[in-house]
Amino acid sequence: MPKVKVVSENCGQCGLCVGTRPDVFEFDDEGRARAIKDEIDDELGFECPFGAIEVE
């Protein structure tokens, strides 16, 4: 299964990931996204405009 990771220092806080995939992402206390799971069983369906999300 694809692994997903957020490089939080690169997060531009746009909200795309949290709004599109709330099953995978949430905001932390500083308003940056973080992944709430390590692996996903499908495609994310979008790309982070700041390049902060890594899927491998």
Ligand code: SF4
């Ligand atoms: S899509 Fe990228 S820049 Fe936008 S909130 Fe998510 S990780 Fe941050």
